[in-house]
Amino acid sequence: MMKKIPVIEIFGPTIQGEGMLIGQKTMFVRTAGCDYSCRWCDSAFTWDGSAKKEIRQLTALNIWRELQQLGGDRFNHVTISGGNPALIQALGELVSLLKQNGIRVALETQGSRWQEWFYEIDDLTISPKPPSSGMKTDFHVLDDIIFRLTKKEKQGVSLKVVVFDDADFSYAEMVHKRYPHIPFYLQVGNDAISSNDESMLRTALLDKLNWLVEKTVQSKDMNDVRVLPQLHTLLWGNKRGV
């Protein structure tokens, strides 16, 4: 019997808005629950109780059928996101099922928890949280996760740090130096997660991106990094399910 997975949204096809696969056509499965509570979390509804009624307990097969219903023959890539999907052991069943059906799978997690099924993920983004989040990175755990992942040769893995201010940038430099061989992405923080004024939001995000590019250009420790905005926020503002 298949185990249940707490799911808060399934949507797509759309494009991945951020990180190593920015622009990639994909479906999204968003799980409920997080062991963090970042100050600026842009998916707090997955863990703060506000969307409690939307959480469904689904088996891997339920999820796969819903993905097929929504996406038909118009997808071959699925992104699993949260919350922190790494809390959910049963996700391994979904990952296997997707892979058996020829689907490429991406996952994003903050790197606070290991799961054996990480090895089956094609594109794994580890996104440790900077000081502005209010969270503290457990580097023993993170070291261990990165170590396990780099043992496997063909694992697609990247680090991504969201940057809001100078302290966050210093944290990003430190993380990049600690794991210099992992492809590294800097992402502009979104200060205005509840704004409905799309044009103001766009301007604010692009100004922030400009600032982050300038910081990166000036830093000799950040030569081999990539700086990116969240495309979905530029496109669709703070809307959910796009």
Next chain:
Amino acid sequence: MMKKIPVIEIFGPTIQGEGMLIGQKTMFVRTAGCDYSCRWCDSAFTWDGSAKKEIRQLTALNIWRELQQLGGDRFNHVTISGGNPALIQALGELVSLLKQNGIRVALETQGSRWQEWFYEIDDLTISPKPPSSGMKTDFHVLDDIIFRLTKKEKQGVSLKVVVFDDADFSYAEMVHKRYPHIPFYLQVGNDAISSNDESMLRTALLDKLNWLVEKTVQSKDMNDVRVLPQLHTLLWGNKRGV
């Protein structure tokens, strides 16, 4: 004695605004001259005579020194762009020199000409031009280039097609089907290459991106592709040298 390379700009560090390395911190070397004359070329100054006085004949060593002067210890990546840099055999000397100095090298060309030094490029973007450009792709030449590149195992190569309209999108589908194993990027065309109104330009580009995402989402032939804007145009409008 080193051969001369016609160069129209050298600038950076900045970020790569488009394609497979979007967001990557890099320096730019832009060569003069093109065998095409695309209707919407956003670097027509490299070939239309308007910036003739800016063209300098430089050796690989001259270029490397200028890169070091500009970038100091704040870069380890160089992007060679044009015009069509694939016209210039002598660029092989620059590529070798950069690689000897531990620099990663990216190159963009439309795929109308082969050079043996392509094999030394780390990240090669082939960007065949769609109908709206007014140009005609020579698929004999393109087939041959793709065939040579895929013989080498570790070559980083991608295809990128700029899309302005439905006919361009159909062309992109055809190219993607012809070379299904090459990572494929769709890029939003910039209709307003001479606009100085940055906010209007941003809105127009994001509306266009929205349209292209929707086309891609609906197409079952475009499941494994990535859709991207030009970040530098969103950030800095149509300015040169950023």
